[in-house]
Amino acid sequence: MAHLAIESVSKLFGTTFAVNDFSLEVGDGELVCLLGPSGSGKSTLLRMIGGFERPSGGTIRIDASDVTNLPPERRPTGMVFQSHALWTHMDVFNNIAFGLKLRRLPKSEIRERVENALDMVGLADYGRRMTTQLSGGQQQRVALARSLVLEPKILLLDEPFASLDQHLRERLREEVRDIQQRLGITTLFVTHGQDEALALADRIVVMRDGRTEQIAPPSTIYRQPQTAFVAGFIGSMNFVQSRTRNGVCDHPLFPLAVPVEDGPVTLATRPEALTIRPSYRADAASVHRIVDFGTHKIVDIDLADGSRLKAMVAPDDRMEAGMKVEPNFTSFFVFRDNTLVHQGAPATTGAQLGRLLPV
Ligand SMILES: Nc1ncnc2c1ncn2[C@@H]1O[C@H](COP(=O)(O)OP(=O)(O)OP(=O)(O)O)[C@@H](O)[C@H]1O
Numbered sequence: 001m002a003h004l005a006i007e008s009v010s011k012l013f014g015t016t017f018a019v020n021d022f023s024l025e026v027g028d029g030e031l032v033c034l035l036g037p038s039g040s041g042k043s044t045l046l047r048m049i050g051g052f053e054r055p056s057g058g059t060i061r062i063d064a065s066d067v068t069n070l071p072p073e074r075r076p077t078g079m080v081f082q083s084h085a086l087w088t089h090m091d092v093f094n095n096i097a098f099g100l101k102l103r104r105l106p107k108s109e110i111r112e113r114v115e116n117a118l119d120m121v122g123l124a125d126y127g128r129r130m131t132t133q134l135s136g137g138q139q140q141r142v143a144l145a146r147s148l149v150l151e152p153k154i155l156l157l158d159e160p161f162a163s164l165d166q167h168l169r170e171r172l173r174e175e176v177r178d179i180q181q182r183l184g185i186t187t188l189f190v191t192h193g194q195d196e197a198l199a200l201a202d203r204i205v206v207m208r209d210g211r212t213e214q215i216a217p218p219s220t221i222y223r224q225p226q227t228a229f230v231a232g233f234i235g236s237m238n239f240v241q242s243r244t245r246n247g248v249c250d251h252p253l254f255p256l257a258v259p260v261e262d263g264p265v266t267l268a269t270r271p272e273a274l275t276i277r278p279s280y281r282a283d284a285a286s287v288h289r290i291v292d293f294g295t296h297k298i299v300d301i302d303l304a305d306g307s308r309l310k311a312m313v314a315p316d317d318r319m320e321a322g323m324k325v326e327p328n329f330t331s332f333f334v335f336r337d338n339t340l341v342h343q344g345a346p347a348t349t350g351a352q353l354g355r356l357l358p359v
Pocket residue numbers: 013017018036037038039040041042043044045192
């Protein structure tokens with residue numbers, strides 16, 4: 001078990017910051033996902049922790065030691081990349097044993113540790129196969145075993161399953177989570193898949209332009225996004241531009257009491273927080289399209305002002321394109337300049353909600 005501390009770490013490429021004054025502490029046995037769009041600095045950060053990239057500034061500590069300037073082989077870290085880079089001229093056993101042989105461990109110990117590692121990743125009988133005779137998922141398992149066999153204090157995974165199909169990806173990430181918990185190994189997992197992060201992480205770090213947008217457990221990231229960027233990046237979100245005047249939003253559909261100074265705001269509500277019911281008002285919203293996902297339907301609604309919202313409804317809900325509907329919602333967020341300024345439910349906004357309901 002190990003504790004990782006990243007203190008004000010930056011990485012400059014030319015004049016661009018790939019990582020900008022980034023700090024994070026990862027506790028013993030914790031699994032933290034780095035999540036963010038392409039180019040947000042996730043891989044660069046991971047490579048700096050693994051020693052494959054030297055920071056332009058800041059300090060990286062593992063337990064009490066400063067590892068900032070150590071080469072990869074002198075760090076207690078193991079890294080698994082998206083492309084597994086296995087040796088094709090060696091069989092699975094020797095791929096996994098390679099690092100142990102470099103350490104000149106006795107043959108019997110090498111055999112035992114490799115067999116344990118193979119067992120852990122579900123490839124007990126594959127030691128003598130050549131790596132070219134394995135499927136993509138099996139190759140990633142070998143790559144994982146090759147890291148685990150060295151018993152790293154910190155496991156670094158850079159989109160290890162990105163090239164696999166969805167079913168396999170889901171299965172492997174569950175296996176990784178099981179192994180990680182069983183070994184209690186401190187882990188950083190880079191992904192740009194929000195499902196992956198929500199399913200795996202103890203905490204998620206949402207990154208943007210080399211900086212942190214929010215660090216929190218998955219349910220907090222989803223339910224209490226601190227920025228409009230996080231709100232839009234995790235899960236599906238409806239955004240509506242509005243202004244506040246005298247503490248009330250002036251959007252006709254969302255006349256909510258919002259205790260912030262007058263000025264522009266972005267209102268946001270999740271599809272599952274938006275309810276719709278038939279309306280006979282001429283100026284009501286109309287259903288544009290319905291997509292049936294089996295477990296639920298997503299209904300696209302066009303508002304009179306030309307904006308479009310998504311609502312989640314039950315699978316047996318009878319909606320048809322062209323129907324007039326009245327949207328309502330059960331919770332909402334208000335952002336100003338990307339920052340959350342208010343979060344509420346219409347119930348807390350009192351009488352204004354009445355103006356949403358059909359007369
Ligand atoms: N070796 C390099 N030389 C110059 N610029 C680089 C180098 N490596 C990364 N960058 C730049 O740094 C920024 C961050 O890249 P990085 O690969 O860390 O992002 P990422 O979040 O991992 O993206 P992705 O999800 O696409 O892998 C990008 O703008 C990228 O172009």
